[in-house]
Amino acid sequence: MTLEDMKTRVYQLIEEYSENADELTEDEDFAAKINVVIDQVQNHLTRFKKIPKYAELNVTKGQTMTLGDIDKEFYQLDLIRGVDYDIKNDRIKFLEDGTAEVYYFKYPKTITPETEDNYKFELSNDLLEIMPYGVAADLLKSDVSSQYGAVYEAKYRELLNTLDPRYGTGSIELVGGMKI
Numbered sequence: 001m002t003l004e005d006m007k008t009r010v011y012q013l014i015e016e017y018s019e020n021a022d023e024l025t026e027d028e029d030f031a032a033k034i035n036v037v038i039d040q041v042q043n044h045l046t047r048f049k050k051i052p053k054y055a056e057l058n059v060t061k062g063q064t065m066t067l068g069d070i071d072k073e074f075y076q077l078d079l080i081r082g083v084d085y086d087i088k089n090d091r092i093k094f095l096e097d098g099t100a101e102v103y104y105f106k107y108p109k110t111i112t113p114e115t116e117d118n119y120k121f122e123l124s125n126d127l128l129e130i131m132p133y134g135v136a137a138d139l140l141k142s143d144v145s146s147q148y149g150a151v152y153e154a155k156y157r158e159l160l161n162t163l164d165p166r167y168g169t170g171s172i173e174l175v176g177g178m179k180i
Contacts, residue, residue: 001128004117007034009132014140014148030139032113039111041134045127049165050075050105057102059083059094066090071106078103124167130159 007024016025023031055070067090068074077087080102084095094100108122121128133156140149 001121001125002117003035003038003111003115003119003121006038006121006128006131006135007117010034010038010135010139013132013152014136034135034139035111035113035115037135037138038131041131041138042108042111042121042123042127044134045123045131046075046105046108048160048163049124049127049167051108051122052078052167053104053106055102055104057100058098059100060097061095062093064091064093067092067104070102070104073106073109074104075107076105078105126163130156130163133159 004024011018011025011030016027016030018024018026025031053071057070067077080087080092080100082101083098085100086093086095109119111119123131133152137149137153137156140152143149
């Protein structure tokens, strides 16, 4: 899904969509802040279902680095395989030469007011289905007379509670057999 698709969904949801408008809406306030609101909501959603990434690093014994050196959008480490290492806070020290297989989670790319409408989201489809409600809630939160912001916030929270954070069902690998 692209940024333009998300804007269209949000504006249709809150009945502010205008097909002929340059910004997909005639409301200048919404047009001015929608990218920032979408960015905030996508970052919130990635805490519920993280964006997995993988990197292979050629490392040498004694080499140190921070987790942020792996990826500028680094969020959280999952695991490192292939080489021995020590980790303290966000610093890794590799204890041998080799290839480090790093499994981690990342933040999505930041959406700014200058982000092009053809930007493609890195989020899973289930998160993209929830996102319009979070964006609508934030856009309408200051309109206390209609309470639409509260309605969309409640729907957003309800959908978050049904979210399955898994990408797979998991597996177990037994190496060398098992004695029972």
